[in-house]
Amino acid sequence: MSAVDDVAAVPMTAKRRGAQLIMLAFAVAIVMVAYANVGLGEGGKVPAGMLGYGLGLGGLMLAAYFVLAKFAPWADPLILPLVTLVNGIGLVMIYRLELATRLASANTQLFWTALGIVMFSITLIVLRDHRALQRMTYTAGFVGLGLLILPLTPFLGKQINGARIWIEIGGFSIQPGEFAKLALVVFFAGYLVAKRDVLALAGRRLLFIDLPRARDLGPVLITWVVSVGVLVLEKDLGTSLLLFGAFIAMLYIATQRTSWVLIGVLLFAGGAFIAGQLFSHVGDRFEVWLNPSDPALFYRTGGSGQLMQGLFGMGSGGILGTGLGQGHPWLIPLSFSDFIFAATGEELGLTGLMALLMVYALIVERGLRTAIAARDPFSKLLAGGLSFILAWQVFIIVGGVTNLIPLTGLVTPFMSQGGSALLANWILIALLVRMSDAARRPPPQAIQDEGLTQVFQR
Amino acid sequence: MNGTLKRAAVACLLMFGLLMININYLQAVKADELRSDNRNTRSFFARYESERGLITAGGETLAKSVDVGGDFRFQRKYIDGPVYAPVLGFFAPESERGIESAENSYLNGTHPDLFVRRTVDLITSKPTRGAAVDLTLVPKAQKIAYEDLQKSGKRGAVVALDPKTGAVLTMVSVPSYDPNTMAVPNKAKAAKAYNKLNADDNEPLINRATSKTYAPGSTFKVITSAAYLSEDGTRDVNTTVDAPNVLPLPGTTIGLRNYHGESCGGRATLIDALTISCNTAFGSMALEMGYDKLQEQAAKFGIGQEMSIPLNVVKSDIGPDEGKAALAQTAIGQRSNQMTPLQMAVVAAAVANEGKVMKPYLVNKIVSPDGDEIDSARPQELDEAITPDTADKLRQMMISVVQNGTGTAAQLPGITVAGKTGTAETAKGAASHAWFISFAPAEDPKIAVAVFVESGSAGNDATGGAVAAPIAHDVMQAVLQ
Structure with missing residues (x-):
């Protein structure tokens, strides 16, 4: 009792x-x-x-x-x-x-x-149990990427105010990037939960920071490339910054490694600098x-x-x-x-x-x-x-x-x-x-x- | 993972904190700078958002704000625009002039006296209403002065004062303009209208009564007489002075002559000298007194001072001490002697008011949108230019001018008028200015007038008596009857 x-x-x-x-x-x-x-x-x-x-x-x-x-x-x-x-x-x-x-x-x-x-x-x-989403980690990833590049497809995509982030279906303009945002966060969550132990492994130590192992940089680089791609191809600075920042933050939450934040900031700053040199806008x-x-x-x-x-x-x-x-x-x-x-x-x-x-x-x-x-x-x-x-x-x-x-x-x-x-x-x-x-x-x-x-x- | 989540939460709070600090900086610290940036078109819109106060005079509305709705909700309309424009000025998209400028804070409702009213309007979400400005002008006299002057086809100004208070009863400047053309809520249109007027050789935008000075001619003899009578209290209207046909001017080969080379008979009494406007008599008076005496007397009438009534009045000046030859000319209102028409009206008013100079003012009272009186004029004595005794002697002399002399055109039936004509040479061969200053009724003055007609007529024969006095006659009649 x-x-x-x-x-x-x-x-x-x-x-x-x-x-x-x-x-x-x-x-x-x-x-x-x-x-x-x-x-x-x-x-x-x-x-x-x-x-x-x-x-x-x-x-x-x-x-x-x-x-x-x-x-x-x-x-x-x-x-x-x-x-x-x-x-x-x-x-x-x-x-x-x-x-x-x-x-x-x-x-x-x-x-x-x-x-x-x-x-x-x-x-x-x-969605009675949100953990069902965990089983769709990679589906969400593909859907997210697909939605991101959708505005680039000919006939469907539309450029408004200089940014190519719209698609037009039956008279409606839709901004697939907004939905991509959700799908990608689901993907990041599922992916990072699965891989966080590996990503948290320490590599070389530089000054006060434990750098991750070089081979674990892959996912970060891929996200970076996607973000820069959005920036360059769709001229959408905002979404690019939004997605990359969210990824780095989640990476940090999952792995507790400050080094990821640093690497992320450096990558983005570098990307932005190069983009600034290459593209006038x-x-x-x-x-x-x-x-x-x-x-x-x-x-x-x-x-x-x-x-x-x-x-x-x-x-x-x-x-x-x-x-x-x-x-x-x-x-x-x-x-x-x-x-x-x-x-x-x-x-x-x-x-x-x-x-x-x-x-x-x-x-x-x-x-x-x-x-x-x-x-x-x-x-x-x-x-x-x-x-x-x-x-x-x-x-x-x-x-x-x-x-x-x-x-x-x-x-x-x-x-x-x-x-x-x-x-x-x-x-x-x-x-x-x-x-x-x-x-x-x-x-x-x-x-x-x-x-x-x-x-x-x- | 909770540790990093908490740090992420702190990071989020930090981001919101930064945003909050930044908007505080923008909307509290930098707000005024952003608000007043000339690229911020809101200040332009804001001018038309409050119901600007009325400008009234003698129960008539001279300017009002009309609610037309839309982006430029309250638009300024002037009734009888050209008649009042030199006084009222105008309310343009980016600036204002005249009373519209001088009393702007009352009219647009931002004056501290209107704080409570404004706060109530803010809370009840009503547009701000400005206070009404009531002017001292007498519409009837104002209109007749404008019409007379306009009819003459000349440029000029008329100023009438209440001698006892200094209230401005009439202020007209011709040529005038229609202020409605610049009150449109369209910068380009208003600027176009302004530039056109500004480029006009007749200078319609200038208020000739207050903003420019002119040689006063013989009207200045009132001041010379005042100085001469004040210098020695035993002198009176019958005191005789030298009045040769030609007054030799020391250091020159030409002498001072009378108008059209007329003769004053060798010697003349003061009253006769003024009545027939004998130049040589006043020249010799000045030579006897010296520059300083004349200058001192002029200063007591307010000459040499700028004024705000609340329109800005430029400084009148008898000119520097340039020797005896110049002094004799100064004494008859020539040489470097330059007066505003308003200043000459002040001189007439001071003589009428037993020698006391009252500060001229245009605003009678300020009335809140609810009809409460917020402020009202307080007549202010500037100086005692001459003693009541001297004033009385001058009055007799000026009455004689109108009754027997050059100013007969200003006579009013049943009312004694005192006055002085003036015909000022401007340049060799150019037409002269015609002046007339007067007050009436002479026993108990209710109005003092100065009429100025620039370059009187095409010929040189236009005298103050022929051109200016009839206008003064009409204005005095309008006020007194």
């Missing part, structure tokens, strides 16, 4: 479904107020479609909540409300920009959000980064004009912002996609951006918490990898538009207009939710006293 008491003494994680529902309602409420604010700021009245819009978003999130409650009852209660908030703010910004520029379309984005939630639900319903980015306000660069096509417009917007927003509907965010080129963060900064100000970054940081940290709480190496690595790639993507694009790092085009997760990214990121969140459910689910209860020995925690 005493042993059963011991089991009961193991702290039980609460489901906290009630708290999740309240926070979800709160997130939807914030978004509705923001939506009303756009109308009040722009035309002095609450937008006519506000109720339908709010109920639409609320209904979608309620559906997602029920799916989550049914199929992943132990899941982290914070992730869904946080993502809802960011997605909602993104919708509001696009709605706001639609009033000024025809390129933005709030309805399309709402449609993709709905589809994203459908994908979220399907993932949760179909890469070199330009560096020039712009170092001196964005230079008039010569400002007025040059592909110069710093776009970046500076974003900074002007943020500067004009100041600490409190102009208020939704009251700024001029459409003056920023691509304000609804790559530069949505700067556009948000103009109208919501420093205050709004700090809150937004905080929400992103919370999502990432909830994901990493899931990784730490997970019970098997594959789950740890997958959850860690997915969380990191989310943080890394936010860093690359937000750092780019704020000129912290050279600008490389990437989607701002859940905010930028674009279906592919929304779908892929909702699947990413579904995977995190699935893993957090597994991690937080109490260990199976022993039926017999002696069965207790089956219970272990890593």
Whole structure:
């Protein structure tokens, strides 16, 4: 009997479904107020479609909540409300920009959000045990690579804004790179779990760092070549940096070897330097980064004009912002996609951006918490990898538009207009939710006293 | 793996930390620099986002902001643009002029006095509304002054003051311009309109009442008389002075002559000298007094000072001490003697106001968007130019000018008018300037006027009495009736 008491003494994680529902309602409420604010700021009245819009978003999130409650009852209660908030703010910004520029379309984005939630639900319903993904390690790898090179195929691939990262099927433009991102993280997780012991083996020691064995460099070099290939062939600096960075981070998490990070950084820096010398569009980015306000660069096509417009917007927003509907965010080129963060900064100000970054940081940290709480190496690595790639993507694009790092085009997760990214990121969140459910689910209860020995925690 | 995961978590937090520090730098530290960068077109849009305050005068709206919606929501419209343009100025895409510039912080709502109002608008998400600026101008007099001057086909200016307060009742400059052409929210169009006006030889953009100085001619004799009467309190209107046909100018071969070589009879009383505007009499008075006395008296009237009313008024100046020959010419408003029309109105007003010089002002009051008075004009005495006794003697002399002398065209039925004409030679052979300064009613002055008509007419015969006095007549009539 005493042993059963011991089991009961193991702290039980609460489901906290009630708290999740309240926070979800709160997130939807914030978004509705923001939506009303756009109308009040722009035309002095609450937008006519506000109720339908709010109920639409609320209904979608309620559906997602029920799916989550049914199929992943132990899941982290914070992730869904946080993502809802960011997605909602993104919708509001696009709605706001639609009033000024025809390129933005709030309805399309709402449609993709709905589809994203459908994908979220399907993932949760179909994928009852994420460890099934481990068995598809190499399939995922091939799928990921295939998706990456898809835009290069003739007839299918399409070049927009200088980058060849789109394919067109039946009138829809799809960015396969966003899905490749997911497949490749699954592949990295499966592969590294299998090979991490070998990769962790020490080779020669140089200064304070244990270098890996030369023959283990293979996978790193292959990923590097793929990344550089993306950079050169698709002119997509962002995805190249995103994938390579995520791989190096996962390699480090799996092997605990700092030397991998160093090698990765050196390889990327070398690659970027060579690319900068060979391709003018890469070199330009560096020039712009170092001196964005230079008039010569400002007025040059592909110069710093776009970046500076974003900074002007943020500067004009100041600490409190102009208020939704009251700024001029459409003056920023691509304000609804790559530069949505700067556009948000103009109208919501420093205050709004700090809150937004905080929400992103919370999502990432909830994901990493899931990784730490997970019970098997594959789950740890997958959850860690997915969380990191989310943080890394936010860093690359937000750092780019704020000129912290050279600008490389990437989607701002859940905010930028674009279906592919929304779908892929909702699947990413579904995977995190699935893993957090597994991690937080109490260990199976022993039926017999002696069965207790089956219970272990890593 | 938990150890490296935790380190990865720290790395993620570090990345977010860097992003946060960077946006703080951009939006708090560097915000002003980015906001005011001239490549940031937002400041251009921002000009049309707040409802700029009205500019009114005597119950009439002179400038207003019209809500047209869209990117350039509030657009500036001027009613009777050319009549008021030299005072109001204009609100252009990148700059403003005149009262629009001088009272900009009230009009656009950024003045500290409007802080509470602005905060309420911010919270209720309404566009900022500026305060209204009410001017001291009298629309009726302003319009008639503009029409008269415009009709003459000449360039010129009219300034009318309330002698007791210094309030500017009329300020007209001709040729004028339509400020609406530059108030369009289109930089290229506004610049084109501006450049066209700026290149015009008639200089329509210049407010002749405040921004340029001209030889005052015989109107300056009021100041010479003031100095002469002040120098010795026993002198009065009947004191006689030398008034030869030709006043020899020391060090030159030519003498100072009277207008058209007329004679003043050898000696003249002060009142007669002013009435018939005898040049040689005033020349000899100045030679008797010396430069310093004249300069001192001029300074007491405010000559030699720049002013802000709140339009900038350039410095008037009697010129440097260049010897006796020059002094005799200075005394009759020639040589290097240069006055703004506003300054001459101030001189007339000071005589009317028992010698006290009141600072001219254009803004009557500032009214918040809710109709509360935020600020109102406080009349300010600058100096006592002459004693009330001297002022009274000058008044008698100036009344005589209008009743019996060169200024009869300014007579008003039933009202005593005091005045002085002026016809200033500009260059040999060029047309002269015509001046007239006056105040009325002489017993209890309500208005002091200065009328200036540049290069009076095609011929040399245009005198202040013929060209300028009738305009002063109309302006005084408009204010008094």
